[in-house]
């Protein structure tokens with residue numbers, strides 16, 4: 001086990017941090033949660049020669065990050081997530097170099113593909129709906145082009161002939177979130193991060209106005225900085241007489257998924273409609289999603305969920321009727337009251353939050369890791385993260401207004 005004080009790396013590599021640090025913790029940073037978000041932050045912090053421990057109550061990376069489709073789309077889901085677009089575009093731009101470093105250091109592939117996506121419209125007013133969507137997206141800076149249904153069917157031959165309009169999102173990409181998360185965990189470990197599985201953090205330790213560590217499996221683990229990245233479970237972690245929900249009021253939003261193995265054709269692009277999406281994997285499977293359900297922490301796969309997903313999938317590609325169903329699953333997205341992530345320092349010294357990524361945590365992992373790296377090392381929140389402050393949920397705070405407007 002590495003501790004603060006073990007000589008690793010040159011102190012000159014971390015001048016800001018070293019000068020601020022009181023060395024009160026056994027670790028420089030303890031991260032609660034080893035999903036893609038926690039692991040990516042650990043990976044970035046370890047590059048600065050910090051002593052980082054990641055605590056996960058199960059095998060890391062087996063919650064929402066395991067369940068995701070892996071679309072890397074900066075297009076907003078609706079009005080609440082419009083404020084997320086600049087951060088999403090920034091993260092998408094960071095993806096190629098992030099993945100290159102992770103793949104090189106882990107020796108594992110992530111199946112990152114910088115391929116555009118198609119959106120298909122079916123209603124009689126399809127072209128008008130498509131053109132309205134294009135006008136909105138262009139204002140936000142996301143790359144989108146109208147294309148004919150024939151052109152869409154040249155790109156993905158199996159798309160239904162019943163489509164009435166199509167659009168081409170030229171700057172999107174995709175990744176296999178399971179491969180990516182495993183690769184990030186492995187790369188972080190190679191950088192010296194200590195990953196502990198089967199360790200449940202029940203509460204955070206507090207001394208006055210400082211957070212000094214975590215209580216995990218009845219063991220006190222001290223650290224100078226504590227980052228809560230426990231996905232939709234973040235809000236339930238104890239914090240004195242309250243919980244972390246004071247800063248991270250996370251809400252689990254269930255999403256069900258189906259993996260299909262088609263016979264007689266392959267797909268190369270993400271194809272979606274307003275009812276669902278299809279994401280190809282390198283091995284020929286097609287991942288079909290999804291549902292958005294407020295079902296508490298219940299991760300059941302339901303008949304109604306499967307019905308909804310398959311209906312949308314077959315509308316997009318009728319030939320999937322003959323596909324084999326090879327896997328079904330569900331996962332819990334870390335939702336928040338305003339549908340925006342929660343990033344940066346709390347007003348308790350040493351306590352930072354990185355959660356609430358809802359439907360975009362795979363996309364936002366590189367920029368989240370960069371923001372938290374900067375918060376820890378420079379001791380200040382980067383400007384691009386200000387509206388995602390954990391303080392916005394506190395009554396009377398000006399951040400509350402800016403984030404919800």
Ligand SMILES: Cc1cc2nc3c(=O)[nH]c(=O)nc-3n(C[C@H](O)[C@H](O)[C@H](O)COP(=O)(O)OP(=O)(O)OC[C@H]3O[C@@H](n4cnc5c(N)ncnc54)[C@H](O)[C@@H]3O)c2cc1C
Pocket residue numbers: 032033034035036037038055056057058059060061062063064065066067068069070071072199200201202229230231232233234237254255256257289290330331332333334354355356357358359360361362363364
């Ligand atoms: C069906 C579905 C499809 C999705 N598709 C996409 C997509 O296409 N693109 C995209 O960008 N995003 C997508 N998402 C969203 C994305 O998966 C999440 O936003 C992201 O994975 C969140 O990562 P995380 O690390 O914060 O949380 P998680 O992956 O949930 O990780 C949290 C970790 O914390 C651990 N933990 C929890 N409580 C404790 C505790 N008390 N002590 C210790 N450890 C604890 C858990 O075991 C877990 O490993 C999808 C999500 C779902 C469910």
